[in-house]
Amino acid sequence: xxxxxxxxxxxxxxDDHSAIRLWLRMLATNRLVETRTRRMLQDRYATTLPRFDLxxxxxxxxxxxxxxELSRRMMVTGGNVTGITDMLEDEGLVERVADPGDRRAWVxxxxxxxxxxxxxxxxxxxxxxxESFAELSGREMSTMAALLARLKTHVRSLEERDT
Amino acid sequence: xxxxxxxxxxxxxxDDHSAIRLWLRMLATNRLVETRTRRMLQDRYATTLPRFDLxxxxxxxxxxxxxxELSRRMMVTGGNVTGITDMLEDEGLVERVADPGDRRAWVxxxxxxxxxxxxxxxxxxxxxxxESFAELSGREMSTMAALLARLKTHVRSLEERDT
DNA sequence: CACCATTAGTTGACATTTCAACTATTCAGG
DNA sequence: CCTGAATAGTTGAAATGTCAACTAATGGTG
Numbered sequence: 001x002x003x004x005x006x007x008x009x010x011x012x013x014x015d016d017h018s019a020i021r022l023w024l025r026m027l028a029t030n031r032l033v034e035t036r037t038r039r040m041l042q043d044r045y046a047t048t049l050p051r052f053d054l055x056x057x058x059x060x061x062x063x064x065x066x067x068x069e070l071s072r073r074m075m076v077t078g079g080n081v082t083g084i085t086d087m088l089e090d091e092g093l094v095e096r097v098a099d100p101g102d103r104r105a106w107v108x109x110x111x112x113x114x115x116x117x118x119x120x121x122x123x124x125x126x127x128x129x130x131e132s133f134a135e136l137s138g139r140e141m142s143t144m145a146a147l148l149a150r151l152k153t154h155v156r157s158l159e160e161r162d163t
Numbered sequence: 164x165x166x167x168x169x170x171x172x173x174x175x176x177x178d179d180h181s182a183i184r185l186w187l188r189m190l191a192t193n194r195l196v197e198t199r200t201r202r203m204l205q206d207r208y209a210t211t212l213p214r215f216d217l218x219x220x221x222x223x224x225x226x227x228x229x230x231x232e233l234s235r236r237m238m239v240t241g242g243n244v245t246g247i248t249d250m251l252e253d254e255g256l257v258e259r260v261a262d263p264g265d266r267r268a269w270v271x272x273x274x275x276x277x278x279x280x281x282x283x284x285x286x287x288x289x290x291x292x293x294e295s296f297a298e299l300s301g302r303e304m305s306t307m308a309a310l311l312a313r314l315k316t317h318v319r320s321l322e323e324r325d326t
Numbered sequence: 327c328a329c330c331a332t333t334a335g336t337t338g339a340c341a342t343t344t345c346a347a348c349t350a351t352t353c354a355g356g
Numbered sequence: 357c358c359t360g361a362a363t364a365g366t367t368g369a370a371a372t373g374t375c376a377a378c379t380a381a382t383g384g385t386g
Contacts, residue, residue, distance in 0.1 A: 019296040020289060022308045023196065029315045030193045031238045033186065036322060038344085048344095050372065067335060075194045080373050082336055087371085104334040104381045126183060133182035135317035140310055141181045145188055147299060147307050152192045154298035159199060201374085211374095213342065230365060243343055245366055250341085267351045267364040 033132050040128055045121050050076075050084050052125065055093065055110060055118045064109035066099065093117055196295050203291055208284050213239075213247050215288065218256065218273060218281045227272035229262065256280055 038049045057073050058065060065073070071081045085108055088094035093114035099105040110118065133141065201212045220236050221228060228236070234244045248271055251257035256277035262268040273281065296304065 019293045025311045032318045130182045148188045
């Protein structure tokens with residue numbers, strides 16, 4: 001393997017325990033795919049991953065989502081959602097609608113322009129992801145998905161224990 | 164769903180969908196573990212993940228690392244490394260030493276205080292990670308590590324093709 | 327009804343991150 | 357030795373992200 005492609009996890013592999021090693025490998029892989037996706041969104045659509053992410057959440061829920069729901073689904077803080085929503089609203093891709101049932105809350109929805117922009121990007125995005133994961137067979141993907149599901153549930157339960 | 168009767172196209176479509184699903188699950192799991200780690204580093208050591216990450220790189224290489232090497236290993240941009248190093252240097256945990264062989268370059272090293280601080284954190288950090296991954300057996304961890312390794316190599320090769 | 331803890335969202339301070347532009351140095355050819 | 361391309365690192369702008377403090381509205385409970 002070419003030396004210049006050797007990163008942290010490859011080097012640490014020798015002397016660390018398997019949990020640490022696996023975690024570093026997850027981090028590295030994730031960062032690779034994320035970087036690639038981000039660059040492509042930037043180059044072809046002059047947008048960013050968090051904007052795309054927020055729009056993707058909304059696209060799945062045509063009735064819109066409240067700020068707090070976005071925050072939970074995207075797993076980022078409320079303040080962060082406020083900022084990204086502000087910008088998407090300035091760009092006319094998203095709008096805040098008053099929630100009739102709760103005067104504290106907003107319902108965020110895609111505008112028609114936002115929906116158009118998103119569907120264009122989403123197709124290409126899916127191609128990039130499919131291409132990235134084409135190395136793995138369907139069976140291997142479901143093996144990994146199943147392991148991740150258990151891991152996720154477990155970490156979430158640890159999370160609750162701390163609280 | 165009888166596998167025998169599934170044609171190539173159907174199978175491809177299913178795999179496409181699973182690639183996206185798997186990617187979203189990887190993102191979510193990663194973010195969960197990261198959030199948990201970050202919060203614990205914050206609460207117990209008043210430090211952050213990127214600072215810890217940089218120090219971890221240095222701890223493995225007692226002779227120090229140049230800025231560019233840190234950048235490559237951490238998979239972040241050079242400007243980012245400059246910023247984090249500045250702060251760790253202000254805190255006295257790290258120092259920039261002139262590279263005798265190249266007057267453009269710095270070699271970054273842990274100070275004795277930095278080494279002390281790191282070893283304290285590292286033990287606890289490893290416990291948190293081991294605890295997080297305790298849901299998976301050793302066999303499952305190596306299955307996942309192997310799949311991730313292939314995925315990583317594949318994405319890296321896509322990366323080079325783009326360049 | 328009045329109080330008060332909770333919840334929804336925003337704000338401001340600060341850290342992290344990318345990118346592009348910049349300075350300084352190195353290195354390869356002529 | 358000179359010159360120009362490449363490399364090491366820093367800087368500044370803009371976006372992202374956390375956290376804690378804040379405002380406003382909700383919803384028990386007495």
